[in-house]
Amino acid sequence: MARQLKKPAKPEEPDLLPAMGLFTILIPMLLSMTAFSKLAIVEINMPERSMMNMDNDTPPEPDQQALNLSLAITGDYLVIGARGGFQPNVYFKEMWTFRCKSDAQLITYAPEDVKSAVESGHGPKCKDGSEMDKDKYLYEIETIELWAINKESEEDPGRVIWAVYSSQSENVPDSAYVDGNNAFLAAPGEGPMGLTPPPMLKKPSAGAVLATIDPNSARTLKPDVAAKNIIYPLSAYDLIAKDLIQIHTQFIDLEDVDNIIIVANDDTQFDKIIQLMDRAKEAGFSKINLAKLGG
Numbered sequence: 001m002a003r004q005l006k007k008p009a010k011p012e013e014p015d016l017l018p019a020m021g022l023f024t025i026l027i028p029m030l031l032s033m034t035a036f037s038k039l040a041i042v043e044i045n046m047p048e049r050s051m052m053n054m055d056n057d058t059p060p061e062p063d064q065q066a067l068n069l070s071l072a073i074t075g076d077y078l079v080i081g082a083r084g085g086f087q088p089n090v091y092f093k094e095m096w097t098f099r100c101k102s103d104a105q106l107i108t109y110a111p112e113d114v115k116s117a118v119e120s121g122h123g124p125k126c127k128d129g130s131e132m133d134k135d136k137y138l139y140e141i142e143t144i145e146l147w148a149i150n151k152e153s154e155e156d157p158g159r160v161i162w163a164v165y166s167s168q169s170e171n172v173p174d175s176a177y178v179d180g181n182n183a184f185l186a187a188p189g190e191g192p193m194g195l196t197p198p199p200m201l202k203k204p205s206a207g208a209v210l211a212t213i214d215p216n217s218a219r220t221l222k223p224d225v226a227a228k229n230i231i232y233p234l235s236a237y238d239l240i241a242k243d244l245i246q247i248h249t250q251f252i253d254l255e256d257v258d259n260i261i262i263v264a265n266d267d268t269q270f271d272k273i274i275q276l277m278d279r280a281k282e283a284g285f286s287k288i289n290l291a292k293l294g295g
Helices: 017-033 111-119 223-228 236-250 270-282
Strands: 042-045 070-073 077-082 090-099 106-109 141-150 159-167 173-176 186-188 230-233 259-264 287-294
Touching: 070 270, 077 236, 090 111, 090 236, 106 111, 141 230, 141 236, 141 270, 159 223, 236 270, 259 270, 270 287
Parallel strands: 042 287, 070 259, 259 287
Antiparallel strands: 070 077, 077 090, 090 106, 090 141, 141 159, 159 173, 159 186, 159 230
């Protein structure tokens, strides 16, 4: 007797209507909870160096109702531009501060010294004598510092400017002190590149009345605060921050007084841009835009 073969049963198609109904409810709900951000990138061309001086014979006519403030960072200086003119360049020497894993101590090197050591097969040295991994030392950078440089001319290599800072712990600078004329307690260093603190620069003693660049910050130094004060290279960020505070105060009545454009190259480390954005915000500029340095 021939054996009858049964045809396989036709699979039942899934009922998608319940799922479609669920998505019909979920999609509008998710869209209503989504926050959208608008990101804009502006490209601008900065003037040539020969045009970046305030003392031109025929400066451009400024817009009396606009500040048009910009802050540009290059490989070796910062410069503020506003109302058709530019302030003097703030030159700096870039330094890398590491926190070693071996002893948890901070140590600072110039980038060229680090790269030279790596090329010779060694990582940056820690205070305990150990070496960082020459292939992973970049991960141990805690901050990129910009030490302000005093230059007499374009060709002058300059000298590091030293200043008096308050410090909370670990010999790390906190706030730079200014005198009654809002000038930093600072002086150029001695020796090659001014890397030796100047003997004439003394730490203020307890009882002295000093302020920082922050408005209304004058105070009498208490003994415990005075004991922690340090002499450390003046940060170019602090120089720029003081100027930004003065500009925001002076032009407070202008319509765009809260606006600033930070201009940088493509290869500028993001740490530097963040530092400048923080200084601008602390100075009162609430509308910060980023632009690419063109030309």
